[in-house]
Amino acid sequence: MLTDTKARKCKTGDKPVSVGGVPGLRFEPSSQNGKAKFTLRFVSPETRKRRDMGLGTYPHISIAQARAKALQYKALIEDGIDPIDQRARDARIQEQENNIPTFATACEKVFADISPAFKNNKHKQQWINTLRSYAIPKIGNVTVDQLRIADFADALRPIWLTKPETASRLKQRCERVMLWCIAQGYIEHNPVSSVSALLPKQPKKRDRVQHFPAVAWRDLPSAAKQLFQADNMTCGKQALLFLILTAARSGEVRGATWDEIDLPNNVWSIPAHRTKTGKPHNVPLSAPALNLLKHRKPFAHEGPWVFSKSGRSPLSDMTLSKILRDAKIASDTAQRFATVHGFRSSFRDWASENGYARDLAERALAHAIKSETESAYHRTDLLEQRRDMMENWGSFLFAGEHHHSE
Template sequence: MLTDAAARKLEPSSKPRSDGTVQGLQLILSKTKGQGKWNLRFVSPVTGKRRDMGLGSYPEVSIAAARRAAWEARDVIAAGGDPLEAKRAAELERRMQTSMPSFEQAGRQVFEELKPGFKNVKHIQQWIGTLETYVFPKLGRRPISELRASDFADVLRPIWLSKPETASRVRQRCDTIMNWCAAHDYIIASPVQNVDRLLPKQKGKRERVQHHPAVPWREIPAFAERVLRAGKPTMGKLALEFLILTATRSGEVRHMEWSEIDWEAAIWTIPKERMKAGVAHRVPLSLRAMDILVRRRPEQDFSPFVFPSRNGQALSDMALTKALRDANVESDTPGRVATAHGFRSSFRD
């Protein structure tokens, strides 16, 4: 059995000296007396080939420490494993843990990569804003590899039933982040896909959709005469009537430009950039809709917008709402004033 006293007397560069305690453990002598390196020679149960495993330098690694490391390696071999591969796997895991991003770091990286493809500033703010509100405070500092489905379920539970739309969006964004992490080999797969199994069932979309308060369609002609065409024809009233006649959204009408009108065909083409679905939309214009445009046409040199504000910019959403609130226009929702968006529902009815 090799001792320190014997090891210090071994001649430099002589043949490797067997430890005599652990099978295959040997001290390979260097060119300096009393120094060398430990080596464990074994046959890998995995490959069936002979392999050499370094265990450190002597005397930095003592004989006792080298024997302990050799016995641990032999235990791996006895279990059918390869200690060299086990060592490499452990080192890889250590490196991964060192470079593993936190959920907030990964989330902000994903956000920066996705941001150029978002439609508008509002969507950009909502995407990162919901994570900052609901997720980062609780999971932001946690390493990606530690997160489980239960962690995301705990975050979503307070809003899962009370704010189902928001919860669904937050869940989707968390899943996007974790799938990004899986694609970069930080984790095997996103755990967010299993969140539904840990939370109560949400109401169906039809059950939870809250419709905008609308004027019953049979009452719209009287409403137009009593509110929209009575008194001074303000910009808000004209824009609101045009919205009703075209069954379009408030933003589409308020940002409507003269260049979008085909006067001969009586067609208004809304560019895809302003459409919710991202596809250009052609709107046929009725005689009354054309009459409104003809009345506005003399002022087209003032602003590119058909229904501008006093400073020539796009009309604010409040201008349409004000026409309804000032007249206290009742809706099909008890106790609530009708909304501009509700006229799309009236049109559908």
């Protein structure tokens, strides 16, 4: 049986000796007199191979402490667990626990991971801003392993009924963050999955859909006359007029570049990465749309964008909205002015009321075909068939009068 007296007298070159009290516990003198290391020699219950496990150095670890450790690991061996592997697993768990992020940090890391996939910068910022506005102020400083279902319910409750769409998106984004935490090994279960059980039932989606206020299609000529005066056609107003004439989305118009415009063939080709559907969209250019572009052409040397005040950047998303607000253009929604996106609705109503086929109008709006079967049979964009419709749309707006100036 090894004693402290014998241990202190150990010298370099002495052979390892049995400590005693625990089978396999060895005392191995080191390169310095009076110092040694404790090892536990055992046969792994998992691999059936002999292994040596270090338990610490003498005299930092006493003989009694070494025996206690050895007995602890012997118990694991008897339970069929390799103590070296178990110690490594425990170390990894401890490291993870020491590095578990707060919810705020996890949100930012997930956002950094998924940001490159966003095609639209506005949507990208909305993703993280929703979390920053509603969730992070309440639970951002809590480490993700400490978050419970009730914590997420408390973050969602203030907007759950008053802003159901925002709340639903917030819930989805919180769930996405916590799924990332599961994948990283920080948590085992996603508390957001069951959060609805602690919240009241939201109104059905069809009962809370809010359409963009739009100009009634029969009122469009008078609205156009009010908006587009020949002596006050700013770059922003030209962009808004082009948007109406093409029934395009705001981001598509504001981001339009001259290399997308094919004037000889009267086509505006919007590449896939700039469309909502992720597919290229060809827009037939009517006579008034072409006339407008010809008035913009002298500014093409200033930069790649068709509509730009300085040539250094496209118009902001607020430019077109401000034009409508300042002009106080009435809409079909009580006490609401018309919105930029609403002109697409106006076009759709006009097309329907004037007998154009649904498929033709939907393709003009670049709406995705929801049915896979229908999509498989409709591979053409009906570009040539849409030309006549867009010409008539332009004629309806101005009754043959087109005003363009800078």
